[in-house]
Amino acid sequence: MNGTTITAPTIEYALLSPMLIVFGAAIIGVLVEAFAPRYLRKSIQMPLTLLALLGAFVTTVLAASNGLPTTAAAMGAVAVDGPSLFIWGIILILAFISALLINDDEQFVAQAAAVPGSVDEEEAVRSGFAQTEVYPLLLFAVGGMLLFPASNDLLVMFVALEVMSLPLYLLCGLARRRRLLSQEASVKYFLLGAFSSAFFLYGMALLYGYAGSVDLKAISAALGSVSGQDTLLFVGVAMLAVGLLFKIGAAPFQAWKPDVYQGAPTAVTALMASTVLVAAFGALLRVFWVALGNLDWDWRPLMWGVAILTMIVGAVLAITQTDIKRMLAYSSIAHAGFLLTGVIATGTAEQNSSALSAILFYLAAYGFTTVGAFAVVTMVRDAGGEAGHLSRWAGLGKRAPVLAGIFAFFLLAFAGIPLTSGFFGKYAVFTAAVGGGALPLVVVGVVSSAIAAFFYVRVIVLMFFNEPAADGPTIAAPSVGTSAVVALAAAATVVLGVFPQPVLTLADQAASALFIR
Amino acid sequence: MESPAEIIPHSGGVIGVSWLMIALPLIGAAVLLLGGRRTDRWGHLLGVAMSLASFVVAVASFMELLGLDPEQRRRAYELYQFIPGVADMGILIDPLSISFALLITGVGSLIHIYSIGYMSHDPDRRRFFAYLNLFVAAMLLLVLSDNYVGLFIGWEGVGLASYLLIGFWQFKPSAAVAAKKAFIVNRVGDFGLLIAIFTVWTTFGSVAFGEVFGKAGEASQNTLTAIGLLLLLGACGKSAQLPLQSWLLDAMEGPTPVSALIHAATMVTAGVYLVVRSGAFFEAAPTAQLVVTIVGVATLLAGAIIGCAKDDIKKGLAGSTMSQIGYMMLGAGLGPVGYTFAIAHLITHGFFKANMFLGAGSVMHGMNDEVDMRKYGGLFPVMRITAITFIIGYLAIIGFPLLSGYFTKDGIIETAIEHNAILGWLAVVGAGITGFYMSRMVFMTFFGKRRWADDAHPHESPAVMTVPLIILSIGSIFLGGFLVLDNRFMQFLAPAVGRPEELPVFHFVSPAGLATLALVAVGAVFAWFRYGAAEVPRVAPRGSFLTTFARRDLYGDALNEALFMRPGQWLTRIAVFFDNRGIDGLVNGLAAAIGGTSGRLRRVQTGYVRSYALSILFGAAVVVGALLYVGNM
């Protein structure tokens, strides 16, 4: 956009329709909250949300099916290209699954405003209130996630970032059980999120100062032409990186992840752990490959350090965790590290595309497994709600062999054992990394995955090799939604682990043209 | 000298099926072991039958061999491919192997028969016969095989049989330990034999006797010496020669027929067979030959000395066995002439020593398994046959003129003297000592006062035991003369071991012979005064240092303990400790370290949002710094 002559903007509605559908549905949801009687809301919101996500997915597929566009949509503000469409696909499916998880009153507070244990709390519970705002919030967040990786200039990206994050901040605070933890998670996530987005914004400002534009294309162009303001550039890039790395939870910006994942309602954790990671990586790739592609010699060493640190911190710290959700949080940090090795693997065009497709595949594989794992977590409960503490999981294999078996399978997938999706994800990324000449990084990667294997295995030991505790947790009779989620995730993990080729092909096609500029 | 005859491929005839010698007892063993209790009633009979059958085959093959012209008397044939390209299972029938076969099956059968009586009260008699058959089969494989690998299989096979039979009464810890000891010490010898085989293989590209001996001359001196010494190590293990002698005396834990068959007549002489069979190598390696003779002499003296101090009749005999095999070794180190006498002595010894062992067994049988000669005495009247046969064997071993031992041992001594005076005369001295300790044994057992335990009612053994004694004693009388006089045996063996230019003539009167006789007489008389005429205390007196020295087997075991056992135990303990604490400790330590790091690191996650913010800010600073640094590089 150059500001001198104002031309009427053109909007490719077809391409943007997925986002439009999601946002539209979200707004309708708000209206529903406003006007529909309480007893109706849920029965409206639920289908509405699912339909919206489904519709968005369909339109995404349609958009993808009639050829990849070569120019950015909406006056170059939104780049609906292969990677975006693939990421949208993943996000929408995962969001759909997570939405199924939410379909369960037990998780969300009856009335967020009510003080825990207070009279009106009981009142709210008795009269069967349900915080149905959850659904529109979810839709807004998803909308943000769709826009985030697709945004082709930093401003849009910033807005998307906020649109994605703000609803999540709220959702984190809505757990019905363990309200204090939930609210604490919410406040921490909010403050830190705001803090980091300030960094993002400042970095954006500096880049704007450097390039005279926040358009990714323009910035990369400026890298060639502009000279003498390197400090501005580097500081800007650094702060931008901080904002993005915070979102993917890379060390040393990972501190929020364990707390938030543990405190938030598990359904929301599932959503964040899967979709937010996907969206954030999309954005990260776009910024660093499109805008800063020519700068890679400068940021690669940085990324090396971050990747190594992230992998090791994630793996090592997870070993001593005692809360299952917290452990999974650290594992997701470690996985972010593995993914970063792919981000670094730039080089020739086809090297890039292979790295990109590897990352896309990894994201898909990891997303499904994660949602599945958290879905299982929601089902293992005791008096105080979900039985988070690992010791409570002892002997689960005897109580609920099938559930424990599936969970063990997910864990093996996280650990990257062959014939699970996790293995091929790791394999693809590491292959790309080696191709990109990052062999040492891969060695660190495998060492830390060996360490990581330890705590996944530890949980299996607990579930299968230890005798069950006397007052062990009960397995909640899973709602249709939850069991569907588990089944879907397990199926995906198996299929991607045995016949990854179709998805790989899809990822390749998506990555073939790389990001449009 | 004239070298041995060529080994000729053979087919057909009795020799063509001579493998039955091995197969039959093997089948016997298999039937008895697999058949289990079902075969208890007739098991021993089957065992005897198989042994006799294989004796028959041996005799038949022997006849067929005699039918051939001497130069044709080395026949070999392949049974089947064993290890393709390395070794085949093949049988070699030549004078040497057939004489062993006859000894093994003949004496073996007698001992089988004897055992029917001796083991009659043992519930596990069937198992005993199974093992005996197994032994016969293995021993025959050892001597009949036409290559070193086959020989080695038999070699270890007899080791196994010996292990099983020494430990036959395994519920006695002493027996179990003795069995184990025998096997392990033998393994040390086998180690040498294995390396020897490897060297033969890498040097000649074959392990078949037919191929390697011919080329022996071409190999380098060192190689041949190495082969010779390694073979000797193997021989020492099997034949209880110094320094691997220690197991033989313990081996007496086994039932007496076993001692007679395995630890006197046959197995322990396998070492001699090995050396004689590999003569081609030794003749080309004088050093090795010399060592052989030295080992022989050393052992013959050591065995004799040990024999002097033993009150246990079987151990006494064991000592004498050692010493007699020493003589054979000595002979085996002296080239073709020596070979002949060695083998001849081996055969006669097989007879009279088996004879005496069985006699001792018969005595024990009557004295309800008492072995301490100090508890014997004056047994002659109560068990005449046993006594007489025993005494015949005794006369034979001390070399009483015209008895077997006289010819064969004297032959060895004569040859030794003209070969190497010192060794020869030492052998003479050994003969003298033999005279002493054997006489001592006889006097303490059959003459003098009756020092029996109160509950002892000695009686003559049944015919099934005495008949073999008689047969053996007849052999002990005539065999030696028959073999040695006008070099019958030398002529017969010549195709197998070669023939010296001028054949030795047996002098009935020779300085060495006379000296030997004199010394033996002295020894015998001395023994008479100490054990025949004089009072023999029922408990052994402390005795001089020398006596204890001999009683303790010349401190052989003490030496082994000090040199191998104790250090070995320490080494083991250290290794185990190192494995648990060292290697495994390292691994677990690493794991613990990571865990600890994790435990400490997670403390950083204080839970205060402001500290998280700080970490973000810090991280941001680092990132900025890094980028600026890299960018401005």
Add this chain to the structure above:
Amino acid sequence: MTTHYLVLSALLFAIGAIGVLTRRNAIVVFMCVELMLNACNLAFVTFARQHGNLDGQLIAFFVMVVAAAEVVIGLAIIVMIFRTRRSASVDDASLLKY
């Protein structure tokens, strides 16, 4: 000369950051964050001036809107936790750790 404005914005940003680290009261912390955002705005405007195009100003407006939205959410959350804990100190909220 625009440099001064930039320095100022940098200072504001730093002050905001320090505030986030030092202040205990959630509201104040949050205000500090807002301060940082506004520092960014200042920078945008300055650069817009420097580059002679309007993008900077434009972005500033967007940022304000976003900031406003953030305020809404933020206050909601802080009020929620205040009602349960009767305290707005961020240090009290430290149950989730290690």
Add this chain to the structure above:
Amino acid sequence: MPWLSTLMAVPVVGAVGVSLVKSDKLAKQLALAVSLVVLALTGVMAARFDPALGASKETRFQFAEVYDWIPRFGVHYGVGVDGIALVLIALSAILVPIVILASWHDADGTGAAAPPKRSVKTYFALLLVLEAMMIGVFAATDVFLFYVFFEAMLIPMYFMIGSYGGAQRSYAAVKFLLYSLFGGLLMLVAVIALYVIAEKNTFMFPELIGVIQDPTTQKWLFLGFFIAFAVKAPLWPFHTWLPDAAAQAPAGAAVLLVGVLDKVGTYGMLRFCLELFPDAAKFFTPLVIVLSVIGIVYGAIVAIGQTDMKRLIAYTSISHFGFIALGVFAMTTDAGAGATLYMVNHGFSTGALFLIAGFLIYRRGSSQIADYGGVQKVAPLLAGTFLIAGLSGLSLPGLSTFVSEFMVLLGTYERYVVPAVIATTGVILAAVYILWMYQRTMNGPTAEAVKGLPDLNIRERWVVGPLIAVIIALGFFPKPALDIINPAVDHTLSNVHIDNVHVNPAVAEKKGAGQ
């Protein structure tokens, strides 16, 4: 007919069936039946195998099947067998039914130690899955497929140790898994690097032979593969997981672990380390030989010092794996064939040892040697078979292990005299550890606790009988096996480009002492 795929499919289907049937008894019988079917099929396949074809490059792998699996990574479902793989597959096919029969009550929660009752169906289902994977790993002609099986195999074994093992089971299981996983991941790096550097866009083993030329690259990749295999085998000093795993695993699982799974390590050395990285293999040969010889002596010495039967047997295996590795890297036909045959024989002899020890422990409820004594008196058959198994452990001539050990030592001696001589001391130490254990457990006065111990029952006889029969048969007639193995080994060595793989008799000129 796709023989190998069938061989893998049958047990998998069987496993599903086993986990579905109603009663435990039925599950056991079904499992046994399935494994017998696999055995039969293997027999037929072996009969149709033609060793002669092993010589030429094209027909090297018989019963070959190749389908694209993941074209994106150049991964194929490629299976096929040469002589080496065939005998190892046969080994697995023979052992599994025996193990199933032997583990009949392992999961029932019966036995003197009174372990808790556990899911019987799962146990036998896991066994069958494991069988399929064992066959797959030996049959794989695609490096990636091999790796997949190599890693995936760990999981069923992990569960068998972890949930059916002894008191320390979970520690042992985790140790086993992490150790192998670590090695495997190093191998993964090497596999990736191999693919990237080779630039062949395929993982098919035959097409990768001789592709990596640069010596430095070879060395690194070699190490990546070798360490994984050394952990698996296990070679000194990567061995400490084995005693724990083997001692804690139920006897049946221990047999498959030591008898077959660990062979994948030595098999991998022979197949991949040698052929893919010949120069590196030659470069590292001295190192490997030193490690092997240390392992032989060290394993034996430590075995002597053990007080636990299963641990002792495990350590003897460490010593034996030393022999195998030695044979592989001596790179002479005799040694190579010997090593391959050793893998098979060791499977049988150690299998017999573990199983019989297992029977003993099942009766007495303790694996401590000190808790026994004089068993021979009360259970002669058990003792006798144990002795035979033990004797094959000390490679007594006439038993199969002798042939292989002899060939390994002989073949090694052809090129490396000193190591061969040191290794040969192993025969003495072997006598010590086996016979001492036998004496302490079976001989001497009968211990109180042992009195009234029943002798082998019919089922157990059917377990031990075949094993001992095979041991003795191969001890006297190794030819059939060797005829299958030799051409394959020759082919392998030909790809390593060694000049004198056959002994060259050195009459008249002295043989150099060692290299």
